[in-house]
Amino acid sequence: MENSEVRADFLKDLPPVEFCCAYGSALLGNHDKNTMVDYILGVSDPIKWHSENLELNRDHYASWMVHLGGAKMITLVADKVGVGVHFNPFVNWNNRMIKYGVVRSHNLVQDLLHWKHFYLSGRLQKPVNIHVDTLDIANLNLVNLKAATSAALLLLPPEFSEEQLYAKICGLSYMGDVRMLFAEDKNKVNKIVRGQFHLFHTMYRPLLEEYAAKDLLRFPFTGGHLGNIIQVYSDLSSFLQLIWS
Template sequence: MLDLVFVVKDPKSWHRDNIQRHSTHYSFLKLLIKYGVISVQDFHKDLTDWEWLYLSGRLHKPVLILDTTTNADKKTILNQAMEYNLKSAVLCSLLLLNKNKITEEELYLQITGLSFMGDFRMIVGEDKNKIENIVVPNLIRFRQLYSHTMSLAITSIVTSSSIKQSIKGIVTAGKLQSNVSL
């Protein structure tokens, strides 16, 4: 199954135009692809305010972004919002873990788990190892995704897989985060 998200100016117009151009695709696509369409405004709101923690939660994990935005200002704003979302995930996870020393894997498990908190499917019917199944085989991709963000929130790297944090580091990162202009 492939998940796609289209961030467009006007979702209703996008659907209307897409159905007219590709009406035969719809019945076939639902067997192979799960997709969603969201407005740029709502996408930005979810990334910066965690309004629904749906797309923001998906973007806490490594994904492939196919960007066709030609407007440089819009691209910058969305990139800033995506970075802000990652910073929020790191800070929230560090506070929830509430330990002086954690492993990289623990941090990524907590970050990934954010989007599943309160999801009833995680109690009934969903694979109990879903979060581990996402994180463990993708540790390198998580490291790449969070390399810049973690430098703002972590006091020192103890080993390649162990992280030591301090409240000062979290507070400092929080101050840096609050100065991000979107």
């Protein structure tokens, strides 16, 4: 079964959601059944959603959460201890391994627009595959992508490659993450960008062309890819236009 079919079918076994995206290695078309398929799910009322899901899929949850407080405990821990997202990892479904995180839709929107926790916003700065979107998250995420692009440009030298830009954008969400000092692969960011380069290119090229049209960036096209990108700041107003455009 292809990953796209896995994603579509898996949602049928959950309560309805307002938003769903898949991310990670599943986007690369890996058909290895040992590869985990990752989701972010946006729901209007997490307590209600988890209550319904506990009736359908109690085995998805850690037993201590179920016994100590059920849906209220699950939501409380996500909101007060974490960043508003409850993850059910290592869910065995149809001989596939699934991981899904559930977030209140309002919190998802706030993180995209204001970088409140910079967790989901960081996740959606990287390629994702959206399957359900009743909230117009794809459009709202443009604010997030523009902010990430502007932040990355401030951290880059006057001239850089397209791959360096995407690596800087991808690395924003890992800044300050202590896991990168110990547990995580030091080359994780570069591996993500190289493995999904065409997806990053599709996501960010319209924004780069927009900046180029404002004469804030200059770059040639070489075989469908951008050549080295040059930042152009003729004055303070141009610099501010980049930040706030």
